[in-house]
Amino acid sequence: MTASTRQARPPGPPLRPTAMLQMLRRDTPPWRFAEMAHTFPRIASLRFGAGPVYLVTHPDLVRELLVVQSKSVEKGPALKSAGLVLGDGLLTMPNDRHRARRRLVNPAFHHSRLADYSVVMTAATEEHLKRWTSREGERVDMSEEMAALTLDIVGRALFGAELGDRAGEVYADMGLAMSGWEKMMLPGGTHLMKLPIPAFKRMWAAADGLDAVVRRLIDAAAKRKTEPVHGVDVVGDLMDAEVDGERLPAEAVRDEAMTLLLAGHETTANLLTWAWHLLSRNPDIAARLRREVAALGHAPSYDDLLSLPFTYGVVAEVLRLFPPAWVLEREVTEEVELDGWTIPVGSIVLASQFALHRDPRFWEEPTEFRPQRWLTPDGAFSDDAPGQPRGAWFPFGAGTRQCVGESFAWTEAVLVLATMAPHWAPVTDPSWRERLHAAVTLRPHGGLPMTLHPAR
Numbered sequence: 053m054t055a056s057t058r059q060a061r062p063p064g065p066p067l068r069p070t071a072m073l074q075m076l077r078r079d080t081p082p083w084r085f086a087e088m089a090h091t092f093p094r095i096a097s098l099r100f101g102a103g104p105v106y107l108v109t110h111p112d113l114v115r116e117l118l119v120v121q122s123k124s125v126e127k128g129p130a131l132k133s134a135g136l137v138l139g140d141g142l143l144t145m146p147n148d149r150h151r152a153r154r155r156l157v158n159p160a161f162h163h164s165r166l167a168d169y170s171v172v173m174t175a176a177t178e179e180h181l182k183r184w185t186s187r188e189g190e191r192v193d194m195s196e197e198m199a200a201l202t203l204d205i206v207g208r209a210l211f212g213a214e215l216g217d218r219a220g221e222v223y224a225d226m227g228l229a230m231s232g233w234e235k236m237m238l239p240g241g242t243h244l245m246k247l248p249i250p251a252f253k254r255m256w257a258a259a260d261g262l263d264a265v266v267r268r269l270i271d272a273a274a275k276r277k278t279e280p281v282h283g284v285d286v287v288g289d290l291m292d293a294e295v296d297g298e299r300l301p302a303e304a305v306r307d308e309a310m311t312l313l314l315a316g317h318e319t320t321a322n323l324l325t326w327a328w329h330l331l332s333r334n335p336d337i338a339a340r341l342r343r344e345v346a347a348l349g350h351a352p353s354y355d356d357l358l359s360l361p362f363t364y365g366v367v368a369e370v371l372r373l374f375p376p377a378w379v380l381e382r383e384v385t386e387e388v389e390l391d392g393w394t395i396p397v398g399s400i401v402l403a404s405q406f407a408l409h410r411d412p413r414f415w416e417e418p419t420e421f422r423p424q425r426w427l428t429p430d431g432a433f434s435d436d437a438p439g440q441p442r443g444a445w446f447p448f449g450a451g452t453r454q455c456v457g458e459s460f461a462w463t464e465a466v467l468v469l470a471t472m473a474p475h476w477a478p479v480t481d482p483s484w485r486e487r488l489h490a491a492v493t494l495r496p497h498g499g500l501p502m503t504l505h506p507a508r
């Protein structure tokens with residue numbers, strides 16, 4: 053501790069029961085965190101929960117938390133509770149075992165694999181497009197549509213096989229398991245979940261169902277005599293991977309497969325859902341995206357990615373305004389110092405992408421949807437182009453726990469939009485208000501009602 057270290061807690065919003073109750077509503081916390089960044093421009097002390105909770109509101113402190121002091125913090129209780137369903141995979145695993153596991157999983161997500169994955173991505177998207185052909189003028193829930201598509205993509209990429217008729221089962225179980233996870237995140241949630249209440253029983257049954265499907269798919273991948281579809285098979289890669297002569301035990305393969313299935317579809321589904329909504333409300337931007345794709349002269353593929361800088365800008369701008377991972381949580385395991393304040397062991401520290409990505413100190417016209425801010429003067433996409441400081445932009449986290457699927461997600465989002473947008477211009481219901489459902493990920497509250505209109 054330095055001589056200047058302050059012992060008391062940093063200031064924060066006053067303890068008001070009404071404000072605390074509001075924080076339990078799923079649409080409030082992202083906005084409240086953004087407001088707090090105005091009032092408490094570096095760090096705030098929050099008065100909810102049993103122990104001390106802090107919110108870092110400055111990019112320097114986001115880096116400090118996620119990168120510089122990363123060895124002194126672990127994943128927080130909300131994420132750890134997911135381990136009950138996911139098992140002990142990369143997302144939830146403690147730091148001491150994380151490095152070795154990450155080295156095993158990394159090669160499956162190396163840049164050199166993206167060309168293969170992109171074939172799977174466009175094939176699944178083309179099939180989804182065909183299903184829309186007979187649905188012109190139909191009202192759909194875009195959240196469901198995009199979740200079905202991204203689940204199909206990640207399922208094919210993970211297991212080297214189409215989920216086929218199991219897709220519906222996986223989709224339904226995944227939804228129930230996710231809503232169970234939301235409840236586990238509430239204070240005391242992990243204990244409540246063990247009560248014999250029908251909703252919780254359904255959630256555990258769904259988790260068991262998911263487990264059975266994942267185990268069957270892993271068995272099938274292990275016994276496969278033929279090449280996987282398009283040579284893509286992350287789970288097969290994990291079964292063969294070795295670090296220092298060690299292979300992953302079967303149970304660890306199951307836990308990673310489950311983690312990747314969940315982490316790999318829900319976030320991207322939300323990103324694409326918000327993208328359709330923002331394109332619907334900004335027709336000029338949608339038209340520019342279509343012109344960029346039309347200039348290719350053919351259906352987009354992996355080789356065209358560099359020719360789609362504006363589409364990348366659209367994806368970046370959606371990630372900025374509606375980051376699917378909207379807050380990160382860490383629990384302090386070794387006393388740390390943040391901005392001169394001593395943060396004791398057991399404290400929870402939060403860093404909110406939603407708040408930092410919309411902070412007027414670091415972004416020009418922060419609430420505007422302006423994909424062109426991500427383009428350099430010569431028209432290339434760059435995630436430094438807006439000129440924001442490091443730590444003000446972290447849709448995929450930062451440091452050793454940064455998302456392993458980041459390149460996969462960018463490629464997927466760009467290819468899905470570039471494949472679908474030339475054909476369709478879905479329109480958000482005019483009466484729909486941008487109400488958030490901020491839980492595990494940032495979703496539109498109650499889904500996103502859109503009507504399928506063909507693109508002109």
Ligand code: HEM
Nearest residue numbers: 142143315316319320323376377448449453455456457461
């Ligand atoms: C738009 C899409 C995505 C977003 C916004 C996103 C965001 C994130 C974030 C913020 C983290 C760090 C969490 C933390 O520090 O607590 C993370 C971790 C992770 N993500 Fe993603 N993700 C996306 C897509 C994917 C995909 C496609 C996959 C896999 C196919 C994936 C797999 C993972 C895994 C396994 C981790 C844990 C990494 C580790 O701790 O080593 N994610 N993701």
